Amino acid sequence: KVEAGTEDLVQKDRAHLWHSMAKYNEKAAPMIVSEGEGSWFTATDGKKYLDGVSGLWCLNLGHGRQEIAQAAYDQLLNMSYSPLTMSHVPAIELSTKISELLGESYTTYFSNSGSEANEVAFKIARQYHAQNGKPEKYKIISRYRAYHGSTLGALSATAQANRKTKYGPSAPGFLHVPPPYSYRSSFADRANSDLAAADYVEEVINWEDPETVAAFILEPYISGGGVIIPSPEYLTRVAEICRKYDVLLILDEVVSGFGRTGEMFGFMHSKDAQPDIITMAKGLTSGYLPLGATAVRSTIYERFKKQETKAHFRHISTFGGHPAACAVALKSIEILERERIVERVATVSQSILSKLHQLNMLPQVGEVRGIGFLYGIELVEDKETKAPLSDEKVGAILAACKEKGLIIGRNGDTIPGYQNVLIIAPPLSSTEDDLHFLVRTIDTVLRAQA
Numbered sequence: 001k002v003e004a005g006t007e008d009l010v011q012k013d014r015a016h017l018w019h020s021m022a023k024y025n026e027k028a029a030p031m032i033v034s035e036g037e038g039s040w041f042t043a044t045d046g047k048k049y050l051d052g053v054s055g056l057w058c059l060n061l062g063h064g065r066q067e068i069a070q071a072a073y074d075q076l077l078n079m080s081y082s083p084l085t086m087s088h089v090p091a092i093e094l095s096t097k098i099s100e101l102l103g104e105s106y107t108t109y110f111s112n113s114g115s116e117a118n119e120v121a122f123k124i125a126r127q128y129h130a131q132n133g134k135p136e137k138y139k140i141i142s143r144y145r146a147y148h149g150s151t152l153g154a155l156s157a158t159a160q161a162n163r164k165t166k167y168g169p170s171a172p173g174f175l176h177v178p179p180p181y182s183y184r185s186s187f188a189d190r191a192n193s194d195l196a197a198a199d200y201v202e203e204v205i206n207w208e209d210p211e212t213v214a215a216f217i218l219e220p221y222i223s224g225g226g227v228i229i230p231s232p233e234y235l236t237r238v239a240e241i242c243r244k245y246d247v248l249l250i251l252d253e254v255v256s257g258f259g260r261t262g263e264m265f266g267f268m269h270s271k272d273a274q275p276d277i278i279t280m281a282k283g284l285t286s287g288y289l290p291l292g293a294t295a296v297r298s299t300i301y302e303r304f305k306k307q308e309t310k311a312h313f314r315h316i317s318t319f320g321g322h323p324a325a326c327a328v329a330l331k332s333i334e335i336l337e338r339e340r341i342v343e344r345v346a347t348v349s350q351s352i353l354s355k356l357h358q359l360n361m362l363p364q365v366g367e368v369r370g371i372g373f374l375y376g377i378e379l380v381e382d383k384e385t386k387a388p389l390s391d392e393k394v395g396a397i398l399a400a401c402k403e404k405g406l407i408i409g410r411n412g413d414t415i416p417g418y419q420n421v422l423i424i425a426p427p428l429s430s431t432e433d434d435l436h437f438l439v440r441t442i443d444t445v446l447r448a449q450a
């Protein structure tokens, strides 16, 4: 349906705008959004929608924060760009703040996106080992179902076949292990399938030869691959294995960073899981401006602190660490702390989760998973066989939510039929009323379609 008055926009959109997530669709008009306030946005048809996925896990503080817009404005007016051969105050302050939040000394490289932050992490890991006289220690392990970005290196670490098969061979040196996915575990015969998945990483490192493995990259909680929430011991065990073999632990906290899971960073739920490298984007600026960050333990950075050309890290990113983006990130972190938003997420999520868990009794709900403000509802045709709910039925649930003014997402795996996990990740600053509306709508829709 094309809303009156937007025909021209729709026509131009179809002719000239290449969308990244929505498939080309000649029959359905694109949803054009024009305004946002708090956790809500308004489409050109005038209808308001609650954004139940925070844009794309990024708009943590919602739309319309005057202070954040002002920080960008002030910085752009004062100095709009800083040459890469120089330094600038917002980047200095932000890197210092990140180090403080991480609880240990880290040195941060700024870029533009989550994908680029991961590319930087891989290059740093490989150069680090080369600097230690081990250029053959270059392999990078990631997990099936993981999403780490869309550029060719990050895509090689991404282990969802359908996202990459059209784009030729992956970069060499990337390999994958099964995720700690207890609902459909590759290790179902083991009492603790999460720990079995962690132990398997050690087996793979040994099979490959530890002297060839540079790093293991993982999200503390898989988001894009179906919201997989392992026990905190999984990450502790993985970190221990990485330390044992001098394999750098890279944590992709692009989604989980900055409060999404009810801690400032996802790894903080686990003991002794301090990463060697941690990548951030999205919530770093609360989605207001693009910024990626790769924070590296300062003890690792020591290896790069030499004036010889060999030690110089080669990665140039013209807009990386843009002064306005850094100023926005600083302001956004200030608000998170001042309004004690992360603590609130931890508390409020308990009651949201207990309400969502009540949906477990419905025939099409296989499992409800979640931590903080990150939830997944895995939908099935049959609880016994766990056959995924059909594409059409999952689509109908999303459409019914949208009809009622709630936008949520779906993901899982790209294996056909396995986009069967509903994704719910509201802005961290959502009001109590917003959250009630969210839970009530999902409850009503799922019961109606049970």
Ligand code: PMP
Binding pocket: 056, 112, 113, 114, 115, 116, 118, 147, 148, 149, 150, 219, 223, 224, 252, 254, 255, 281, 282
């Ligand atoms: N890592 C994770 C876990 C992500 O979810 C994403 C984006 N969805 C990325 C990396 C890539 O971030 P970007 O889209 O900013 O490149």
